[in-house]
Amino acid sequence: MTTAVEIVELEKAFDPSGLMGELRRLVGRPVARVAALRRVTLQVARGEIYGVVGSNGSGKSTLARIVATLLTPDAGRARVFGRDVERESAEVRRLLNRVSVDASFFKKLSPLENLVFSARLYDLPPRTSEPRVRQILQRLGISGDPLTRPVEQMSRGMQQKVAVARAFLTSPVLLVLDEPTTGLDPASKRDVQAFIEEVRDCHDATVLLMSHDMDEIARLCDRMAVLDDGRIVAEGTPASLTAPGETLEDAFIRLTGHALGDTTNGRAERGEPAGVGETRP
């Protein structure tokens, strides 16, 4: 079995005070930091859809961004197909792509222009990428006029589909999906979920899926981890984590001691100040 993602004892904390905190740290002054990931260890096998479920602020996005080379860890290591995300980031970037909860594009540009730009950064010339963009977007139900109209004129659901297409355009062997269906209508959600399954089945891709949608996790994932307050509190198949007669959400409450909701770290990651007693050294 080939390991697609290997995460060992990964730690990450944020300093809500920003650059001033960095300066304080440089001169040896104490700085209150908020832990986002605490010694997280997990392995994802090649071809697997691996879900990470947790409340807002549990550390899912931090984990996704470290794997996607957008954030450097404080301690521990993360490897993608054997390559270290920090030291070999250029190689890792050729292997993966990511969809985040915000479908972000150059808003005045069309989906076609946005995706052709993205493809060029992955060394795909327009003669290769353009037909592929049209094919993928058609598969996701977008064709004709919307392809050449500014992205800002599209609905949120359509934009998210374009974001999925952008990630898949580069044929990544690892797809990091950070809440890809949050805020989508049920039909768009089903389209995106079906596409994720198709990517796994037909294109030998591994998927690391961050979500707080329990139905989505149950439908798509071969294995999953429950992340709470930066720690993995349970790992296994969705079936193995649920007791008889229990839903996945019930299991989450049993394992974490609380329902899905916003946590302290969510505010810290967004750079919002923590309240009294909420910071950890």
Next chain:
Amino acid sequence: MIAARREWRASYAFVELNFRAIKRYWGWEAVWLVFAIVNALTVAYIAPGGREVAGEAFATDRLVLFLVIGTVVWAYLQQVFDSVGFMIAWQRWEGTIESTFMAPARRLAMVAGSSAFAIVYAFVRALLVLGVVSLFFDLDLLQANWLTALAVICVGSVGFLGLAVMVAALPLLFLERGEQMVMITLAALLLVSGVFYPIEVLPGWLQFVGRLSPATYVLEGMRAAVLDGASIGDVAELFPPLLVIAAVALPLGIAVFRAAERYALRSGRLKRHG
């Protein structure tokens, strides 16, 4: 060879992106072009206005040309600075910064592509401003040495690009104030570089700061070339400081940008804002 071709393609992606953005934002581009033209005309009319106010005869035509060169060259440098200096701020505002930084293209490709587009676009725009302004004034350009002017602007652009790359890193360091800092830097360069007056009229310490700005030497060279027809040899003393500034500012700009990127990766600042 393959790596070089890949970086070249990635650089071109930014040229094409900027070109497409200008096509889509054509209304804004038209507004800023009109603003630059009106600004140039307003400044140029200070010369005949000064004669009226002072009530003395002085070389108005020469002063008009002096001011027009200042506004046109500044329109060029400002556009270069805007295009490069705001490349990060723009991507952060659009929210595309993460997907761009996650791509396997090197940051140098991003800087090179954005810079190449900035220079060509700024040059075309400056020519348009000059063309329109020349309709309002009887500008005597017959004695101008355009080869010298081109040489000065080409060498000076490198140093200016270095400064622009350096300040482009500010939005990586400061989420909320980065863009304002870029604008303040540009305003400071406007003050000390002798755009509308010789820097000799400034206090000594500001003249010293002005001597560190590549724009100062570019403006001196352009004025010598256009007003007096100076040859490259005549303005040879301007090239050593321009080359030194270019040799220092560009590598330093790239180094600062890389350091800012490392900080952004460590602190989680590489994300959407605004």
